[in-house]
Amino acid sequence: MSRLTDANVALAREMIARYPRPKSALIPLLHLAQEQEGWVSDDAMAHLAELVGVTAAEVRGTCTFYEMFKLHPVGTYMVNVCTNISCQLLGGEELLHHAEEALGIRPGGTTEDGLFTLEDVECIAACTEAPCMQVNYRYGLRLSTDDFDQIIADLRAGRHPQGLVTANPGEPIPSHGTLGLTRQQTGESKMAGVLPPEQVNEAPVWLNANATEDAS
Amino acid sequence: MSTGEYVPHAPGYVDSPGTKMVTSRFGYEDSYTLERSLATGGYEGLKAALAQAPDACHGITRDATVLGRGGAGFPAGIKWGFCPAEVWPRYLVVNGDESEPGTYKDRLLMERDPHQLIEGCLIACYAIGLSQCFLYVRGEMAIAQQRLADALNEAYEAGYIGKNILGTDFSVDIILHWGAGAYIVGEETALIESLEGNRGMPRLKPPFFPAAVGLYGQPTIVNNVETLANLPWLMVNGADAYKEHGSETSPGTRMFAVSGHVKRPGVYEVEQGITTYEDLIYGDDYCQGIRDGHELKMFIPGGGSAPWLFPEHVSLPLEARPVGAAGTMLGSGAIVIMDDSTDAVKACLRVVRFFARESCGKCAPCREGTSWEEKILQRILDGNGRPEDIDLLLDVADNISPGPYPVASDESQGLEAVPFPPRQTTICPLGPSSVAPITSAIRRFRHEFDAKISGVPVEVGS
Ligand SMILES: Cc1cc2nc3c(=O)[nH]c(=O)nc-3n(C[C@H](O)[C@H](O)[C@H](O)COP(=O)(O)O)c2cc1C
Ligand code: SF4
Ligand code: FES
Numbered sequence: 001m002s003r004l005t006d007a008n009v010a011l012a013r014e015m016i017a018r019y020p021r022p023k024s025a026l027i028p029l030l031h032l033a034q035e036q037e038g039w040v041s042d043d044a045m046a047h048l049a050e051l052v053g054v055t056a057a058e059v060r061g062t063c064t065f066y067e068m069f070k071l072h073p074v075g076t077y078m079v080n081v082c083t084n085i086s087c088q089l090l091g092g093e094e095l096l097h098h099a100e101e102a103l104g105i106r107p108g109g110t111t112e113d114g115l116f117t118l119e120d121v122e123c124i125a126a127c128t129e130a131p132c133m134q135v136n137y138r139y140g141l142r143l144s145t146d147d148f149d150q151i152i153a154d155l156r157a158g159r160h161p162q163g164l165v166t167a168n169p170g171e172p173i174p175s176h177g178t179l180g181l182t183r184q185q186t187g188e189s190k191m192a193g194v195l196p197p198e199q200v201n202e203a204p205v206w207l208n209a210n211a212t213e214d215a216s
Numbered sequence: 217m218s219t220g221e222y223v224p225h226a227p228g229y230v231d232s233p234g235t236k237m238v239t240s241r242f243g244y245e246d247s248y249t250l251e252r253s254l255a256t257g258g259y260e261g262l263k264a265a266l267a268q269a270p271d272a273c274h275g276i277t278r279d280a281t282v283l284g285r286g287g288a289g290f291p292a293g294i295k296w297g298f299c300p301a302e303v304w305p306r307y308l309v310v311n312g313d314e315s316e317p318g319t320y321k322d323r324l325l326m327e328r329d330p331h332q333l334i335e336g337c338l339i340a341c342y343a344i345g346l347s348q349c350f351l352y353v354r355g356e357m358a359i360a361q362q363r364l365a366d367a368l369n370e371a372y373e374a375g376y377i378g379k380n381i382l383g384t385d386f387s388v389d390i391i392l393h394w395g396a397g398a399y400i401v402g403e404e405t406a407l408i409e410s411l412e413g414n415r416g417m418p419r420l421k422p423p424f425f426p427a428a429v430g431l432y433g434q435p436t437i438v439n440n441v442e443t444l445a446n447l448p449w450l451m452v453n454g455a456d457a458y459k460e461h462g463s464e465t466s467p468g469t470r471m472f473a474v475s476g477h478v479k480r481p482g483v484y485e486v487e488q489g490i491t492t493y494e495d496l497i498y499g500d501d502y503c504q505g506i507r508d509g510h511e512l513k514m515f516i517p518g519g520g521s522a523p524w525l526f527p528e529h530v531s532l533p534l535e536a537r538p539v540g541a542a543g544t545m546l547g548s549g550a551i552v553i554m555d556d557s558t559d560a561v562k563a564c565l566r567v568v569r570f571f572a573r574e575s576c577g578k579c580a581p582c583r584e585g586t587s588w589e590e591k592i593l594q595r596i597l598d599g600n601g602r603p604e605d606i607d608l609l610l611d612v613a614d615n616i617s618p619g620p621y622p623v624a625s626d627e628s629q630g631l632e633a634v635p636f637p638p639r640q641t642t643i644c645p646l647g648p649s650s651v652a653p654i655t656s657a658i659r660r661f662r663h664e665f666d667a668k669i670s671g672v673p674v675e676v677g678s
Contacts, residue, residue: 018391020348021432026413027396031355052413065415065576066396068355080356084317085520085566086475086552122399122570123317123520124356127475127550128228128482137358141227165227167359179355180362184392185369190378192387194348197432200305206386207270207345 003047008036012051017188020196022052026062030069034177039070075110075117076175077155079103080134083120086127095131096120098145102152115156117176136173138164219500222482226328228320228473230482232501235461237449237469238442239485241329248363250370253331259376261448265339266384273343277447279455281467285321286311286402286440287519287548289536296344298427299435306435308341308349309411309426310444313395313402315354317520317570318550321471321483322441326353326360329445330367334377334390336444339451341388346437348389350411355395364392399574403644404438406576417578418644442471442549463489466535470546472496476553477510478503489535493517497530497553510555514660518547520567521649523636524656525624543624543633544652560661561668564653565593571650582647585616589650601669606662609654616641617648621655631659 004012012032016025026048033044040063042056049056063069081099083092096107099118103111107120126132129141133148140151140163147163154161160170167181174181220232226242241247241256253259265273278293299306310333314322325333337349351368353361368390371377379387393411395401401410405419408431423429430436446468450458459467466488473483474496480503484496496502497512506512514524517532523544525532532538539546554563572586592609595601602608613621617638625633638648658665667673 018389021412023413024393024411027355027410028394030396031394054413062413062415065417066355066398068397083566084570085516085563086318088563088566089476089552089554089558122573123315123319125314125320125323125354126228127318127320127552128473129320130475130481134356137356139227139359165359167362179358179394180365182362182365182369184365186372186378186389186391190372192347192379192389194389195305197305197434200347203304204345204347204387206342206384 002037002041003043004033004036004051008032009051011183012048016052018186018191018194020194023054026052026059027066030059030063031177031179034069035179036177038076038175038177039073073114074176075115077116077135077173078119078137078176079116080119080121080124082122082124082126082130082132084123084127086123087130087132090130092131095133095143095145095148098148099133102149116152135161135164136176137179138166138173140164219504226324228481228483229324229328230480230484230502232484232486234486235469236485237461238325238329238332238445238471241332242324247328248330248367250331250367250374253329257452258331258448259335261451262335262338262376263382264451265342266382266386270343270345273339273451276450276455277343280450280458281465282443282446282450282458283466283536284440285442285446285470285549287316287521287545289546292439292443295425295427295439296340296437298425299344299437300428303435304345305347306345306437307431308337308346309404309407309431309436309438310337310349310351310441311402311404311407311438312351312353312357312360312441313407314357314441314548315399315402316548316550317567318473318475318516318552319519319548320473320475321549323354323357323360324471324483325441325445326357327363330364331371332445332448333364333441334367334371336447337390338377338381338388339447340437340439340444342386344437346388348391350391350393350431352407352411353392353394355397357394361392361394368392398576399570400576400644400646403646406644407438408436415576417576420643462487463533463535465489465537470534470549472534472549472551474503474551474553476515477507477555477558478505478553479507480504486534489533491534492531493525493534493551494530496534496551503553506553506555510557512553513556513558514554514560514656516550516552516554518545519550520570521545521645521652522547523622523624523652524660526626526660528627529624540636541633543622543635545636560657560664561593561597564657565590565597567653568593568650571646575646579643579647581616582642582650585612586647586650588612589654593654596665596668599668599671601665603669605669606658606665610658613651613654617651621651623655623659626659
């Protein structure tokens with residue numbers, strides 16, 4: 001139940017400045033709130049509304065459309081098992097059933113220690129590597145039930161799970177809410193410049209300035 | 217003879233023989249760095265473009281007939297021409313929302329070669345005067361987001377993006393944007409709504425093309441990741457060289473993800489048109505056949521939205537027009553192979569359930585109809601089907617997508633193909649897509665439905 005920290009407000013302002021209209025930053029900002037807290041609280045939504053200049057109801061309207069945003073606390077690790085067609089053909093549903101038994105929860109549920117939330121998800125774009133899952137959006141591919149158990153055991157023990165693919169070898173699996181471990185850092189000095197659409201009435205200079213003389 | 221190998225750092229990708237226009241760097245473990253990109257011809261396409269007038273670059277793209285790789289197969293050069301002449305600014309939105317069941321290629325392109333995609337974006341912006349580019353990456357793709365963020369930081373630092381790119385008067389910003397889990401956001405007008413910070417619901421048409429009215433009401437080009445990734449090769453080698461690959465109406469290569477019951481599932485970049493489904497499914501260089509002891513029963517030829525094909529269709533070339541005439545589509549390049557162990561009702565239900573879960577709810581036929589279809593199929597599968605359920609299913613389907621439905625020919629019953637695309641009572645094609653698996657399965661495997669409804673078991677595969 002918190003607003004964004006000062007550091008995150010600074011980051012949010014930087015992100016908002018990259019868009020011609022502030023509301024466009026809303027989904028990345030909701031991710032930022034979720035990164036800070038692990039889920040998206042009412043206070044966070046109200047704060048984002050102030051930052052982008054819309055009502056809190058509008059922020060909620062956007063937020064509730066998207067499955068990745070959680071409106072209540074979830075586990076440190078979101079375990080998303082794919083059961084869509086390519087995975088189903090090669091044991092995705094069996095993997096999900098195994099996950100239910102191993103974790104003792106049903107899809108949507110969270111383990112009592114608060115470590116794992118299980119979800120039954122749609123295609124995650126790794127169909128040739130079926131059956132597969134994501135843990136906090138890092139892939140586990142061509143998984144046997146033993147592979148699954150190993151990944152869970154590693155995470156429980158605080159070890160790096162070899163069974164999950166990360167951008168760099170050995171990179172930590174962040175807790176739920178953090179997606180990529182790096183961000184775009186384009187500062188204003190490097191940018192061509194962002195203007196609201198109503199302030200741009202001419203063709204860009206490289207096209208041929210003359211061609212737009214009679215515009216307007 | 218080379219039969220290609222899996223490339224461990226690009227899970228699923230097989231370095232099959234043949235010209236590689238978009239996957240040429242996948243063999244390098246560090247293919248995503250600026251250093252590797254530059255050492256292997258990276259940004260040469262941008263330089264070739266900047267050495268010519270913007271119009272000329274648009275002309276090359278038009279001449280080469282670069283067909284959209286996102287699903288609809290619309291030629292990029294022609295789409296670019298739909299921007300109204302004197303309306304500024306214009307935007308580029310890159311569709312990296314890849315979530316069509318069976319589809320796996322854009323994520324590889326973003327994770328393995330982000331600089332190639334950035335270069336493609338720059339070329340498109342230069343060619344038609346797009347003043348800002350938004351790279352919309354699917355929310356669940358954390359590693360692709362990370363690689364693109366790193367690549368954008370490197371490219372800005374090195375002067376490939378931003379103000380006065382490579383010392384010219386070309387200036388553009390590329391902004392990494394990411395979603396939060398919603399298949400429908402892949403539909404281009406929903407993508408734009410989402411990028412405006414709204415619920416990701418498709419817009420009513422007309423206007424039909426965001427190129428006329430898109431982001432903030434401005435002309436906006438929406439292109440798929442793979443489409444844009446073709447541009448660097450094209451600018452370096454020219455339209456004639458591009459057209460030497462593939463077939464006349466579908467030039468160049470395409471990435472296909474072949475999943476399901478094959479010996480070597482994988483992602484393959486092959487020349488369009490001259491390669492067939494048979495080559496991909498059975499070829500030594502590709503999937504090497506159906507798994508041992510089984511035979512092909514049916515396959516999804518272009519993503520979950522595509523009507524199914526059957527063993528007699530494998531000789532079709534991987535080319536938009538003949539596949540469309542056969543009653544289905546090449547779609548997103550997702551081929552799902554199902555062998556004789558597959559329960560047609562169960563497979564059908566799984567695909568329909570996807571559409572029911574992903575319906576955005578904006579229009580009634582899809583919102584109500586897709587979950588109704590799911591419910592009927594579920595009770596048939598569970599053995600609680602009613603005698604009238606097949607007719608009911610087809611009636612619900614008819615309310616979402618009035619028949620005749622696109623379907624493949626069924627030679628055994630003397631039935632002709634009904635060509636793609638479907639008709640729709642809905643705002644977008646998601647609802648009608650749910651009809652594809654239903655009509656495909658019922659037309660061909662009605663006996664499996666009947667058996668489940670009557671309670672008399674049937675041997676799956678007969
Ligand atoms: C329900 C639905 C989902 C779609 N999902 C995607 C997608 O994930 N990626 C994509 O590139 N195109 C998707 N499309 C197609 C886009 O609307 C659009 O045609 C495409 O991005 C245009 O790019 P292209 O011309 O380069 O192919 C989808 C279309 C529909 C109707
Ligand atoms: S067809 Fe379905 S997904 Fe498309 S606009 Fe209508 S309700 Fe939304
Ligand atoms: S069907 Fe499971 S990843 Fe695509």
